[in-house]
Amino acid sequence: METTISCEPTSLIDAELYDELVTIRRDLHRHPELSWQEKRTAEKVAAFLDRYHIPYRRGVAKTGIVAELPGEEDGPVVALRTDLDALPVLEETGLPFASEVPGVMHACGHDGHTAMLLGAAALLARETQLRYPTRLIFQPGEETGRGAPAMVDAGVLEGVGAIFGGHVDRHFPVGSIVVTEGVVNASSDRFVITISGQGGHAARPHEAVDAVVVGSLMVMAIQTIVSREVNPAHPSVVTIGRFDAGTAANVIAGQAKLEGTIRAQDEPVRRHLMKSIRRIAESVGQLHGAHVEVEFREGSPSLWNRGPATRIARLAAERTVGASCVLEMTSANMGGEDFAHYLEHVPGCYVRFGSTRPGETAFPAHSSRFDFDERVLAVGAAFFHQVALSAMETWASKGEGSEA
């Protein structure tokens, strides 16, 4: 990315608040917690909200927190969301505030996202009048893909006119905000194929049904779904990441298990991939006399930023960093993001915050050496503050909200 960014991100919020956000981010980074175990993280969030006299509910979907700033009118509510959880990764950054929990690391920037939303909470609390209520959603379990649906089930979207969220992104320079209409993240589902053949002596294959051979044919046949059955204009991926079978070199395996993941941007393609995997797996099994079971574990749908909420996000981004620092993605990220679940229920927009230090090649998210330029904390806090104000302004000018 060759874009030169002229704005100085830290000037977007006052120095005292910026220092506070850096401190809390480093504290969360030092003490990461896995999905659904974000207890200490929730305590830190609660303590910050207490300092700014912002009312909140704890224990929402286990470890989540929902805070709300009242408006002059009852609704529509502007919702802002962050994720709280870390990953099972052994940190190798060498940072002075590196994880103190062996095998657990904030390798996806959720420590930063949480600090950003707290920054926005502080900025919103300073506003003398907010037209509509603002709800701050501190969501657990994003990495499992089940955090957002659990928060939806807990009722956090009640009365919401639009929801906004964002992610740090190493592909863009710090100081930029990336606002893209359309699909920005792929759907993400898993599947497990269990093959039951007949084990036997390696020297007598005619007495056995070899699950390794059946599984191997299945792996190759499944590769033809994306290459031969899906319109190449609609990006999709099927990866088999795990193949378990066999016990010894001279024993024919009677059982095999394949595990994989499916990514797609379009819902019809996503459904087609699932149907085809089942059809091919069962057919290959039948062809060779093996019993086959296919199980799907549905994750997040694709994340689709719709027009009106995206226009609000773009307006807010321009007001935050200036139009020249508002960028667009040229292709969707094929990773999943459970924010997509919120957009099944209410309008909203998911943005990316450029987080790469100038002149540096950043390590990817989920890597043991992942880090980001902390100045992005100021960008995120200022954006979330501004997007709440911009949504209220847009809705008020239209007379009624909820058309985000």
Ligand code: NI
């Ligand atoms: Ni993430």
